[in-house]
Amino acid sequence: MSQGFLKSSIGKKTVMALTGIFLISFLVVHCFINSLIFFNDGGLTFNTGANFMAHNWLIRAGELVLFAGLILHIIQALILTIENRKARPIGYEMVNGNANSSWYSRSMGLLGTLLLIFLIIHLTHFWVKSRFTGLPGEDANGHENLYAVMQTTFTMLWVVVVYTLAMVSLAYHLLHGFQSAFQTLGLNHKKYTPLIKNIGVAFSIIIPFIFALMPILMYAGVIK
Amino acid sequence: MGSGNGELLNLTLKVWRQKNSKAKGSFETHQLKGISTDMSFLEMFDVLNEKLISENKEAIAFDHDCREGICGMCSMYINGRPHGPKHAVTTCQLHMRSFKNGDTIIVEPWRSIAFPVIKDLAVDRGAFDRIIASGGYVSVNTGNAQDANNILIPKTAADESFSAAACIACGACVAACKNGSAMLFVSAKVSQLALLPQGQVERKERVLKMVQQMDEEGFGNCTNTGACEAECPKEISLENIARLNREMIGASLT
Numbered sequence A: 001m002s003q004g005f006l007k008s009s010i011g012k013k014t015v016m017a018l019t020g021i022f023l024i025s026f027l028v029v030h031c032f033i034n035s036l037i038f039f040n041d042g043g044l045t046f047n048t049g050a051n052f053m054a055h056n057w058l059i060r061a062g063e064l065v066l067f068a069g070l071i072l073h074i075i076q077a078l079i080l081t082i083e084n085r086k087a088r089p090i091g092y093e094m095v096n097g098n099a100n101s102s103w104y105s106r107s108m109g110l111l112g113t114l115l116l117i118f119l120i121i122h123l124t125h126f127w128v129k130s131r132f133t134g135l136p137g138e139d140a141n142g143h144e145n146l147y148a149v150m151q152t153t154f155t156m157l158w159v160v161v162v163y164t165l166a167m168v169s170l171a172y173h174l175l176h177g178f179q180s181a182f183q184t185l186g187l188n189h190k191k192y193t194p195l196i197k198n199i200g201v202a203f204s205i206i207i208p209f210i211f212a213l214m215p216i217l218m219y220a221g222v223i224k
Numbered sequence B: 001m002g003s004g005n006g007e008l009l010n011l012t013l014k015v016w017r018q019k020n021s022k023a024k025g026s027f028e029t030h031q032l033k034g035i036s037t038d039m040s041f042l043e044m045f046d047v048l049n050e051k052l053i054s055e056n057k058e059a060i061a062f063d064h065d066c067r068e069g070i071c072g073m074c075s076m077y078i079n080g081r082p083h084g085p086k087h088a089v090t091t092c093q094l095h096m097r098s099f100k101n102g103d104t105i106i107v108e109p110w111r112s113i114a115f116p117v118i119k120d121l122a123v124d125r126g127a128f129d130r131i132i133a134s135g136g137y138v139s140v141n142t143g144n145a146q147d148a149n150n151i152l153i154p155k156t157a158a159d160e161s162f163s164a165a166a167c168i169a170c171g172a173c174v175a176a177c178k179n180g181s182a183m184l185f186v187s188a189k190v191s192q193l194a195l196l197p198q199g200q201v202e203r204k205e206r207v208l209k210m211v212q213q214m215d216e217e218g219f220g221n222c223t224n225t226g227a228c229e230a231e232c233p234k235e236i237s238l239e240n241i242a243r244l245n246r247e248m249i250g251a252s253l254t
């Protein structure tokens, strides 16, 4: 692919779409592993999954790619936002945006910023502990006990509230982002586009919902 | 006039006034009395301008030509929306029956770095012309005109091309877009030719050049909000933008 393409508006958008789809695929894996807590077996199954993820070299390498993708998604978004601001130096006195588009499609930058703030909090809660500062001992199977960290973290009400609100932001970010990525890549088809849009809506609701259930159910003591 | 119910409107108009492209500009408020609901929005402006002229004031500059929704010249941003509150109409085809007695109407020019204000509500849309000049053309055979039926075109391609060709280059898509993106316009112009056999010769070069020109003019980047499609008076579809993306990615990869 030529250098010119990546500098063009459509090229930059393509980067947003590809990194976006990549981050979506990560969400699937993350959601799947975390859902192991729903076995409600004191975290034994979950810790087995988490241990596999922590010690498999392929996954660790993937983690680096993941961070690279995330950073690219953020930087490209910043560049696009700055350029888009410049495209209208004098704004309108009155804008009736709701007449022609959804609020969340117009607020991807705001939703993304909220998600970034959440991500920093989230990483300090779990990732930093599991990779650097260490976990509190082992479970009955001799696995590092990441589950115990979840248990203590989700006893704090503010954490549960922040996580739940972040998942609402994620839902809206995905609601626009999922189908938008396909549109940007030019993957538009009379037959398949309605299907993609429906899958996008389902994905945007289901995944954040499952994620949000985790802190809520642990806080409520349903999952012990 | 027409079949109206004879209702007359009293309106408050807040109109953008700007001497020239360098001047700062500001809003000016005017009261209008007895406006017929049968009038078009531009006719209402004619009434206002006659009033201004009779008061020895300067008339408000605004673009218009055909006044029947085909030339794309009229360009007013009315109460927060390009071409006003109605779906799929140009400003010239908007009627005063879309407003209520006592309404305040805010009228602004298209706002885009690529569309500098010439005066008041008139903006320079030369950027669109330069995009077309960069690649929106086809090569044709010289000599005798061919029989039109020599070239077979699938009905669906002809229809899609035709609906893309309905774009009147008004710029409402740019005006509506929160990013000031010209993607809907460019996608219509690229699609219209890419779908037809006559457009194949310059197909790759066309999309590369037109997108490059679009970017150089300073238009923003599309974020697929769909505001353009919703506000386009000719109902140009977002599918054209997907096609433009496809054409661009394809032309850059190969």
Ligand code: SF4
Pocket (backbone or CB within 6 Å): B166, B167, B168, B169, B170, B171, B172, B173, B174, B184, B185, B188, B228, B231, B232, B233, B234, B235, B236
């Ligand atoms: S795409 Fe629609 S809104 Fe944009 S210039 Fe063409 S006719 Fe006007």
Ligand code: FES
Pocket (backbone or CB within 6 Å): B063, B064, B065, B066, B067, B068, B069, B070, B071, B072, B073, B074, B090, B091, B092, B093
């Ligand atoms: S004046 Fe020609 S389209 Fe409105």
